[in-house]
Amino acid sequence: MKTMKWKAWLVYDREGARRNAGYIRMHEETGRQMGIAFRLMLDEHMPDFSCLTDGERPDFAIVRTIQPALTKKLENAGIPVFNNSFISEICNHKGKTIDYVRSHSEIPVIPTRTFSNGELSEDLLSKYPKHIIKAVDGHGGKQVFRTTDSWEQISEAVGTSDFVIQPFIKGPGKDLRIYVIGKQIVGAVERQAEQDFRANFSLGGSVRSFECGEKEAKLAHTICELFSFGFAGIDFIKDEKGEWIFNEIEDVVGARMLYQCQPEIHLLEQYFTFILENILQ
Numbered sequence: 536m537k538t539m540k541w542k543a544w545l546v547y548d549r550e551g552a553r554r555n556a557g558y559i560r561m562h563e564e565t566g567r568q569m570g571i572a573f574r575l576m577l578d579e580h581m582p583d584f585s586c587l588t589d590g591e592r593p594d595f596a597i598v599r600t601i602q603p604a605l606t607k608k609l610e611n612a613g614i615p616v617f618n619n620s621f622i623s624e625i626c627n628h629k630g631k632t633i634d635y636v637r638s639h640s641e642i643p644v645i646p647t648r649t650f651s652n653g654e655l656s657e658d659l660l661s662k663y664p665k666h667i668i669k670a671v672d673g674h675g676g677k678q679v680f681r682t683t684d685s686w687e688q689i690s691e692a693v694g695t696s697d698f699v700i701q702p703f704i705k706g707p708g709k710d711l712r713i714y715v716i717g718k719q720i721v722g723a724v725e726r727q728a729e730q731d732f733r734a735n736f737s738l739g740g741s742v743r744s745f746e747c748g749e750k751e752a753k754l755a756h757t758i759c760e761l762f763s764f765g766f767a768g769i770d771f772i773k774d775e776k777g778e779w780i781f782n783e784i785e786d787v788v789g790a791r792m793l794y795q796c797q798p799e800i801h802l803l804e805q806y807f808t809f810i811l812e813n814i815l816q
Contacts, residue, residue, distance in 0.1 A: 539572040582610035617765030670696035744796035
């Protein structure tokens with residue numbers, strides 16, 4: 536039996552842990568092969584960090600739930616966290632992500648206006664007839680609508696979230712996700728919308744492996760210089776001129792599409808190697 540050299544927490548919310556049971560097992564199995572003992576921690580059962588003994592304290596934590604405050608508490612307790620709290624705060628808010636990338640680079644971004652939840656109304660949406668509305672914290676395309684869609688559907692999906700409004704991109708219905716570990720590209724997939732204007736795989740879009748050229752690699756590396764990523768997905772949309780426009784960053788990024796398109800990839804092995812190199816510096 537391989538000796539475990541490092542202890543790690545894998546943090547999920549209860550529903551996320553249920554939905555990703557197979558991915559959790561992959562973390563545990565790959566970890567054992569690399570001498571890392573993973574412990575699944577539910578966000579609702581986190582211990583008092585100030586009372587942790589040396590034997591209880593993990594060497595690092597991977598947070599797979601969107602809770603910037605929890606990530607910050609882990610960091611304040613001296614526990615290295617992937618991804619860090621800055622990424623958790625910025626990249627899980629579509630408006631903040633666009634604003635940060637736009638103000639720190641020359642990368643083309645989708646023109647975006649951010650609104651508070653209290654501003655959501657049919658009257659407001661009527662002023663943006665050729666636009667898209669998104670909950671700032673939405674994922675998987677499930678809180679993305681045309682502003683001309685059913686008001687009841689939009690208001691129910693946005694709920695209590697703030698939201699952004701963006702012009703509808705009249706492109707070929709393609710988007711690109713570039714997966715990065717640290718500042719290195721580890722893979723990419725291109726998604727194509729089929730029955731919907733959204734190209735999300737979970738909503739029926741098709742997906743294929745994509746080989747990044749010089750242009751795509753430069754866009755991804757420019758964004759990587761703005762953040763200290765552990766593992767993340769950087770998303771772009773193709774416009775009517777065939778150019779990639781920055782859209783958003785997935786902090787708690789899923790790997791199902793990448794594994795489907797590139798089953799030979801050793802993603803977690805690469806990720807854990809990066810983490811160990813990072814904490815041992």
